Amino acid sequence: MSHNESSSMGSDREMKIRMAQEARAVIEFEEDPHRAALEDNPTEARVGIKTWVAIFSMALSFGPPVGLAFLAVASIIVQITAELGGQDQLAWVVGSWSLSTACSFSLAGPLSDVFGRRILVLGGQGAVAVGCIAATAAQNISTLIAAETVIGLGTGFVFVSYAGVPEMLPNKWRSLGLGILESGIAVPW
Helix, strand or coil: CCCCHHHHHHHHHCCCHHHHHHHHHHHHCCCCCHHHHCCCHHHHHHHCCHHHHHHHHHCCCCCHHHHHHHHHHCCCHHHHHHHHHCCHHHHHHHHHHHHHHHHHHHHHHHHHHHCCCHHHHHHHHHHHHHHHHHHHHHHHHHHHHHHHHHHHHHHHHCCCCHHHHHCCCHHHHHHHHHHHHHHHHHCCC
């Protein structure tokens, strides 16, 4: 091996080491919300206010898709279908929510790994908002079933929050974070 080849390989190696060190410095410099989850048991488990606000916001996003679109509708389904004139399609009003939630939830996990959980949760919240508006304005049972389907699709994406909370919090606070998330369904009702 000649001297030039040896020095060229040495400078390439040094350049790769320097690039790796710079990348580590950038990662350490950024305020990464997932950093706490990557540290197994930090000595001082602190969580910032922005993280708690994000968790409370995700908890609030569970109320409309689950509480309004499923629990509230299921309790007065007979009255709704009687007014809209579709007693024979009674099962589809709540069933469409259940089916579309199950389908979108099974797709949401892999999609959130590719596009990120934030994008899917926000997209799900948008779909739920559109579906709730359509359900409120429904003049017939078919429109209500379609709106419940859209709400269910959004709900499946919103449920990605269950995977997001443990990534945002250190081990010490994960159970509290998931409890806050669950309270978004139970507390308003």
